[in-house]
Amino acid sequence: MATEPDAQDAAKAPDPAAFVHGLVNALSDYASAERERLTLSASMRAGDGLARLLLAVVMLLAVSGVVLMLSVAWALLLARWLNDPVLGFALSAATYLVLGLLFYLLWRTVLRDRIILSVVNATHDRT
16 A cells, blocks of 8 residues: 555656656747747838838829929920020929029028927837
């Protein structure tokens, strides 16, 4: 009878090798799941970035086309008023030069600092 309780206690005692083997399997499964999660997260970010880039390119092309057509129409209108096509297109180009200089002056005096401040505030608020 003395041997029977010892055999029962031995059967109930946890096996360290089985515990370590289970732990290794669980860690391996966790590492695989984490790798898949990181891959999915990276692919989602890349897909989102590419979608935004595609939208920006398409919108840039559309806006550029509209600006080009309006520029030609403006030049032709000026050419009709002045009875000189070359002068009409030259004044159309001068219009863009004046608009560019006005934007540059606004950028250097007001816009640049406001945009930088808004980006810094948005970045600070996000984190």
